[in-house]
Each structure stands twice: as C-alpha cells, then as structure tokens.
Amino acid sequence: MSIIAQLATSLGRKDETPNLELAAQIAKINNKKAIQELVANLSNKSKDLQHDCIKTLYETANLKPALIAAYxxxxxxxxxxxxxxxxxxxxxxxxxxxxxxxxxxxxxxxxxxxxxxxxxxxxxxxxxxxxxxxxxxxxxxxxxxxxxxxxxxxxxxxxxxxxxxxxxxxxxxxxxxxxxxxxxxxxxxxxxxxxxxxxxxxxxxxx
The missing domain is CATH 1.25.10.10 (Leucine-rich Repeat Variant)
Structure with missing residues (x-):
C-alpha cells in the first residue's frame, strides 16, 4: 500500500490518528521512500492530502529529525x-x-x-x-x-x-x-x- 493511501483523508477519516500512526511507523523503520513520497505530495491537488502530508512529516521529524533533515x-x-x-x-x-x-x-x-x-x-x-x-x-x-x-x-x-x-x-x-x-x-x-x-x-x- 502506498504511503498516500495510508493518510487520514485517503482512509476517509476526519481525525489525525492515521497520520500519527504513520509517522511513528516511518520513524521506526527509517522509511526514506515514504518521506520522499510525502514531500512530493505537498503540492497535491487535494488540500486535505497536503495537510495530511505536512502533518505526517513534522510528526516524523519530531520523532526522528535526521530522517527529514535533507528536506x-x-x-x-x-x-x-x-x-x-x-x-x-x-x-x-x-x-x-x-x-x-x-x-x-x-x-x-x-x-x-x-x-x-x-x-x-x-x-x-x-x-x-x-x-x-x-x-x-x-x-x-x-x-x-x-x-x-x-x-x-x-x-x-x-x-x-x-x-x-x-x-x-x-x-x-x-x-x-x-x-x-x-x-x-x-x-x-x-x-x-x-x-x-x-x-x-x-x-x-x-x-
């Protein structure tokens, strides 16, 4: 499953829990490809997806800043x-x-x-x-x-x-x-x- 498919908006959720859980998972396994995909989608046509991406990125940064630093x-x-x-x-x-x-x-x-x-x-x-x-x-x-x-x-x-x-x-x-x-x-x-x-x-x- 793609990273975007796991975001709250993609799952039809109105809360931030999926984004928080995704950030924790990304940080745990040092998923650099996930970070790349999230950054690329900060310009997604959907503002809701943009918001999910930035949320997941800064929550990941809070947990493991080195994983995000290149961006x-x-x-x-x-x-x-x-x-x-x-x-x-x-x-x-x-x-x-x-x-x-x-x-x-x-x-x-x-x-x-x-x-x-x-x-x-x-x-x-x-x-x-x-x-x-x-x-x-x-x-x-x-x-x-x-x-x-x-x-x-x-x-x-x-x-x-x-x-x-x-x-x-x-x-x-x-x-x-x-x-x-x-x-x-x-x-x-x-x-x-x-x-x-x-x-x-x-x-x-x-x-």
Missing amino acids: FNDFISLLGSKNNRLQWGAMTALNYIAAENFDAAFHALPAMAAAAEAGSVITRDHFVAILIRLCANRQYAADAFTLLNEQLRHCPANQLPMYAENALPIINESNKTAITQTLTARLNDFEKESKRKRVEKVLKKIR
Whole structure:
C-alpha cells in the first residue's frame, strides 16, 4: 500500500490518528521512500492530502529529525505558501530539524523571520523555538539572541510568558541583562495577572 493511501483523508477519516500512526511507523523503520513520497505530495491537488502530508512529516521529524533533515529547503520554500496550514506546518518541521543543520537554520533566519511576522501564532511559536535552539549553539548564540530578544520585545503579550520560560536554559551572564530589561519593560502589558506572574517568576530565576 502506498504511503498516500495510508493518510487520514485517503482512509476517509476526519481525525489525525492515521497520520500519527504513520509517522511513528516511518520513524521506526527509517522509511526514506515514504518521506520522499510525502514531500512530493505537498503540492497535491487535494488540500486535505497536503495537510495530511505536512502533518505526517513534522510528526516524523519530531520523532526522528535526521530522517527529514535533507528536506530543509523544501520546508523553507513552504514558508511563503498562501496555505496557512502548510506554512505553520513547515515552520514546525523546521523547528524539529534545526539542530540537524544549525548552519542552514542560521542562514535561513531572514526567511523564517518574515514568515513569523506575517504568519500565525503557531508559526511564531516555532520560530522562537528555533531561535532558542540556535542560542544554545556557541557559534550562532550572539546573533540568534539578538533576534530572540527582539521577539520578546514585540511578540503578543499572550505568548511572552511561554517564550520567556522556554528561553531560561540559554540565559547566561552575557545576555541576562538584556533579557531582564526586555521582560521588565513588558510587565504592564498583561491583561491577566497570571501571565504577569509567570514572567516575574522567570525574572526571579534570572537574577
């Protein structure tokens, strides 16, 4: 049975379970041909099949990023898609495979930043996650942190507590002053006290 025939849409299913199960199977047996077929069908005439393909690809990437890493540029190309599902799905995949090729991820930051600015909350979430991954790499840490701090300055207030919490592992002596200033400056941006308290908790850990 072809890989496409095993996707949720092909099976007449409305849930994601078949795609999740397929991703697990592909990762388990290192099925490179399956990945190739899924990538080829990201331009399928059926949007439902496109969505199943990107879902299966990024779920596979989450389980075994090295299996998907060769398609980095294909996902970059999708960041400009008018199909929002493909756009944020591509950024999700890029987040999972960024650590497989930090150099490619670093050089693709302008394209990813543009997509994050124009795209959905999910697109931005995964872009910020990529920046945090790059901050953990000594070679790219300084430049990546500059971009991360910019995101923290201007991102929607609802997302800021999560971003700040996720950034904690990469905060060090060289960047803690900058991030402290950024977070402190945004403490009055929250409608919900619970979100403000989460950022205040991060600040206490930094100090």
